[in-house]
Amino acid sequence: MFRTKRAFPALMMAAAATLSLAACGGDAATSTPEGSETFNADEKVTLNFTWWGNDDRAERYNTLIEAFNEEHPNITINGTFTDFPAYWEKRQTEAAGGGLPDVWQFSDSYLRQYAEPGYLLDLGTVADYVDMDTFEDGLKGTGQLDGVQYSLPTGYSTWANFVNEDLIAEHGLEMPEGGTTFAEFGEWMSGVTEKTGGAVYGGTDITQRIQTFELALRADGKNLYTDDGELGFTKEELKAFWESGAAMRDGAGIPQNKLEEIAPKSGFGAGMTVSETSWSNFLGGYLADSGAQSIAMVAPPTAKEGAKDLYRQAGLQMAISADTEHPEAAALFLDYVVNSEKAGEIFGTTLGFPASSSKLDGAVLEGPDKQVADFLDSVADRIGDAPPVPVVGYGALEQKFWDLGKALGLGAVTVDEAVEQFFAEADVILG
Structure with a gap:
């Protein structure tokens, strides 16, 4: 039922994205979604990225950031983390003060709360930099509100x-x-x-x-x-x-x-x-x-x-703040987290069973990761429909x-x- 080895080299997807950005007219400028400025793939930018979790998750994220920087050395990622309760207390304070991080680990539990007031970027505006075709409609829908894609799942759990x-x-x-x-x-x-x-x-x-x-x-x-x-x-x-x-x-x-x-x-x-x-x-x-x-x-x-x-809970997601000064660079990093084979290799099932087909290609499901896959298989007959979209x-x-x-x-x-x-x-x- 589950793939147990990678189908392609781990960095192929990210490398292909980089090549496509550099392929227009022989320079670093590329086309962008309508209404946005031309994105310079060589521009040096810094993104703030944050998540909740323990030291194990932090170590994995730091490894992923290092791999991302090999592909995009011009994009600096400043990563921080806290435990779950403190995480959302800080986001609430930042939202009130207009200082949300560029990219952040998100939860569908807060989708209405942050999307309806306009705190989250519509990912459709940066669709050139995020592959959304790698997700089943049901899983992709966990990050949608009124037809707008505000976040994407890293994986799913029960x-x-x-x-x-x-x-x-x-x-x-x-x-x-x-x-x-x-x-x-x-x-x-x-x-x-x-x-x-x-x-x-x-x-x-x-x-x-x-x-x-x-x-x-x-x-x-x-x-x-x-x-x-x-x-x-x-x-x-x-x-x-x-x-x-x-x-x-x-x-x-x-x-x-x-x-x-x-x-x-x-x-x-x-x-x-x-x-x-x-x-x-x-x-x-x-x-x-x-x-x-x-x-x-x-x-x-x-x-x-x-x-x-x-039910398949795809609550752990990735989102971009609406007021980020670097939406395209933020989208490149978000795509790397949710879609890259390298993310599948580094995280396995620790951010949920990979929701993206390309991320799953990078996951070597052995040891604990195979154990999670086997568990999900064992309870498949007990899985029903997902609950309604969480309320504000x-x-x-x-x-x-x-x-x-x-x-x-x-x-x-x-x-x-x-x-x-x-x-x-x-x-x-x-x-």
């Missing part, structure tokens, strides 16, 4: 359950089964914590994450949000969901105060929990953070056997959900209080 097999062997534990009920998975977590005496914990309270709630809703044919931009669930449903995590917060899972001490690293990344649910592209980062030799991927718990609750403010609500989940773990709020706070926030954000 929700997964990661298990540290080193800790399983060390403590003589049993592996969890994939696709169990939420209650059965909670019982497994409790058994791990009890058997090890808390030396390691079964996992983290899975009801902290809005994605777990989303799976439960999708199992009943619902979504987090409606097509009209309203919440797709009731207070009673959210209350029942958070109440179902009581046992995980009361000893089965790692105590939240321990997680606060090691933040931003997760309990799983720190080797303090045996399992963690997250997006399938996290495998490479988890291996790097935890130092584990072997991490298994199994299907996450489900609220209903046979449900089509999973989805990212803020996702973070609010997570913050309240952690507050529940600390005993700072009751379930009833958390539900009221979430809906109050939703009323403000969704209007």
